Amino acid sequence: MKFLTSEQMREVDRYTIEKLGLPAMSLMENAGRSIADEVRRFCLSRSSAGGGLATGPRQAGLLPGRKPGELYIVEPGGDAGLSGEHWLILVGKGNNGGDGLVCARHLADAGVAVTLVYAEPPENFCGDALVQYEIAKALGLPGVVYDPEAGISGLGESGGRERRVTGLVDALLGTGSKGAPRGAYAFLIREANDSGLPVISADIPSGLDADTGAVHDPCIQAWMTVSLAFLKAGLTQYPGVKAAGEVIVRYIGIPRTLPPGLEAAGQVVTEETLRAELGVEVSRPREGDGHKGTYGHVLLAAGSLPMSCAGLLAAKAALRAGCGLATWALPAALLPRMLGAVPELMLAPAEDGGAGAWNEAAAGEMLRLLEARDVLAVGPGVGRFPGEAAFLRALWEGAPRPLVVDADALNILAAAGGPAAWRRRDAATVLTPHPGEMARLTGLETAEVQRDRIGVARRFAAEHGVTLVLKGARTVIAASDGRVFVNVTGHPGMATGGSGDVLTGLIAGLLAQGLDEIQAAVLGVYLHGLAGEQAAARRANPASLLAGDIIEAL
Ligand SMILES: NC(=O)C1=CN([C@@H]2O[C@H](COP(=O)(O)OP(=O)(O)OC[C@H]3O[C@@H](n4cnc5c(N)ncnc54)[C@H](O)[C@@H]3O)[C@@H](O)[C@H]2O)[C@@H](O)CC1
Numbered sequence: 042m043k044f045l046t047s048e049q050m051r052e053v054d055r056y057t058i059e060k061l062g063l064p065a066m067s068l069m070e071n072a073g074r075s076i077a078d079e080v081r082r083f084c085l086s087r088s089s090a091g092g093g094l095a096t097g098p099r100q101a102g103l104l105p106g107r108k109p110g111e112l113y114i115v116e117p118g119g120d121a122g123l124s125g126e127h128w129l130i131l132v133g134k135g136n137n138g139g140d141g142l143v144c145a146r147h148l149a150d151a152g153v154a155v156t157l158v159y160a161e162p163p164e165n166f167c168g169d170a171l172v173q174y175e176i177a178k179a180l181g182l183p184g185v186v187y188d189p190e191a192g193i194s195g196l197g198e199s200g201g202r203e204r205r206v207t208g209l210v211d212a213l214l215g216t217g218s219k220g221a222p223r224g225a226y227a228f229l230i231r232e233a234n235d236s237g238l239p240v241i242s243a244d245i246p247s248g249l250d251a252d253t254g255a256v257h258d259p260c261i262q263a264w265m266t267v268s269l270a271f272l273k274a275g276l277t278q279y280p281g282v283k284a285a286g287e288v289i290v291r292y293i294g295i296p297r298t299l300p301p302g303l304e305a306a307g308q309v310v311t312e313e314t315l316r317a318e319l320g321v322e323v324s325r326p327r328e329g330d331g332h333k334g335t336y337g338h339v340l341l342a343a344g345s346l347p348m349s350c351a352g353l354l355a356a357k358a359a360l361r362a363g364c365g366l367a368t369w370a371l372p373a374a375l376l377p378r379m380l381g382a383v384p385e386l387m388l389a390p391a392e393d394g395g396a397g398a399w400n401e402a403a404a405g406e407m408l409r410l411l412e413a414r415d416v417l418a419v420g421p422g423v424g425r426f427p428g429e430a431a432f433l434r435a436l437w438e439g440a441p442r443p444l445v446v447d448a449d450a451l452n453i454l455a456a457a458g459g460p461a462a463w464r465r466r467d468a469a470t471v472l473t474p475h476p477g478e479m480a481r482l483t484g485l486e487t488a489e490v491q492r493d494r495i496g497v498a499r500r501f502a503a504e505h506g507v508t509l510v511l512k513g514a515r516t517v518i519a520a521s522d523g524r525v526f527v528n529v530t531g532h533p534g535m536a537t538g539g540s541g542d543v544l545t546g547l548i549a550g551l552l553a554q555g556l557d558e559i560q561a562a563v564l565g566v567y568l569h570g571l572a573g574e575q576a577a578a579r580r581a582n583p584a585s586l587l588a589g590d591i592i593e594a595l
Pocket residue numbers: 054058065068069072133134135136137138139140213214215216217218219220221222223224226243244245269293
């Protein structure tokens with residue numbers, strides 16, 4: 042599923058309205074009605090679930106309690122289950138507010154009591170939002186201009202009937218928002234968050250940066266967000282993910298195909314994305330006459346005292362990814378301890394003078410081994426050592442096969458000045474930093490990396506001609522050609538030592554089987570998350586998840 046930045050969304054809007062001739066008012070009508078649909082669905086699922094929000098898969102097009110094929114006519118008077126509902130519609134002065142006004146009209150028609158709360162006097166409204174305000178006024182929908190002194194807690198009356206407020210629609214700020222919410226907008230957002238009531242956001246939670254997922258102070262903490270036409274980039278990254286709650290993308294009449302020349306900011310990884318965009322299946326059948334040579338051979342340079350087992354995890358993951366063979370090269374002093382630890386694995390000792398550490402001279406041996414192997418992964422547990430820059434540079438510049446760089450190898454690379462300091466590689470290169478390693482590679486603070494994960498990853502990959510996997514919840518995979526993928530599989534239980542080593546092995550194992558670097562990186566991250574979810578589900582308490590459990594779940 043594609044996602045866009047706010048600028049791209051504006052471009053799509055412009056194209057749809059000016060080039061295709063679809064009236065802006067029709068789009069706003071569809072947008073507002075979609076939000077109203079979701080509010081109704083929310084209310085009905087809440088009433089049928091006896092309070093609380095119903096969970097589990099939603100049946101497309103079916104409201105709770107209805108059977109497929111059953112004739113059901115929604116009377117103009119609305120759904121009986123909505124009679125106790127009273128929603129405040131928080132309305133800003135732009136088109137997001139316009140969506141809210143349309144939503145209010147449809148909710149009122151469905152039998153929901155609504156009160157419009159204007160963030161500023163409607164005289165300030167502009168364009169289509171002003172037209173929608175005039176319609177709401179002509180219809181007699183109750184509304185008040187927000188007064189911070191009075192607050193929203195007293196707004197329990199609608200059309201002469203006392204009705205306790207049961208929910209809020211946040212139509213304050215959308216993709217036209219700049220910076221932190223100001224004035225009455227900020228007061229309203231704080232009140233909404235403090236109310237404890239369900240909040241459904243129109244397009245994005247007000248206060249969210251639609252491009253990065255960073256949240257301003259304040260930002261709406263929504264229970265649900267109805268993203269209009271396309272998913273917005275900011276809804277795919279934390280803390281935006283948390284602020285948005287459940288995200289529903291609704292079609293509003295804007296064509297699914299992007300205008301000529303416009304590339305989406307990125308895509309969320311699904312099996313469909315993998316198949317349609319990357320030409321790779323999650324489960325790839327094996328050839329009937331395949332043998333271990335058919336599925337490639339991974340060479341892994343990993344481990345050192347005392348972090349020897351990082352290599353073990355990566356190597357096991359490579360084998361579980363389906364590569365035909367895996368060789369783990371390790372400082373020779375570690376060999377006796379590791380012999381037989383994974384019987385399926387070949388071990389290649391690198392001369393270390395008994396120190397259990399890597400050294401510059403070992404690079405030549407790695408390149409020689411690589412002649413008969415398909416991919417080199419370097420980094421898990423290698424530590425820091427004298428001659429480290431020369432060691433890694435020799436591999437970086439000399440390895441004619443795909444290279445996966447992780448963990449301390451990334452720190453070595455950063456200390457040496459980053460990829461720009463060395464010759465650009467011809468063969469595939471995948472870097473798998475966590476945010477701290479990414480910060481060292483870019484010279485940014487970790488918080489700066491996290492504030493714009495998509496942008497930081499995209500720029501780095503394009504500038505250095507590598508595939509960049511920026512790890513962490515909602516891992517970002519950026520290709521050197523500007524494409525970006527965001528992974529949504531995974532589980533917080535995976536935040537445990539060795540989890541990254543498993544990913545490195547997995548990606549290397551997929552590269553060995555002939556997948557290209559972006560296929561291997563995206564599929565690897567997707568499978569890693571999926572395995573983590575399954576491993577977590579097998580444990581009574583997911584906090585007890587170990588990296589080895591992820592390998593077993595593969
Ligand atoms: N054709 C379109 O353009 C469509 C737009 N739609 C809606 O329109 C939204 C975008 O509308 P707009 O571009 O009018 O912008 P917004 O409605 O997001 O913002 C409106 C106004 O708020 C003010 N504002 C900006 N930042 C602020 C801040 N930090 N604090 C206080 N006030 C601030 C500005 O004066 C801005 O013009 C989308 O998110 C979506 O909800 C939908 O109606 C569908 C069609």
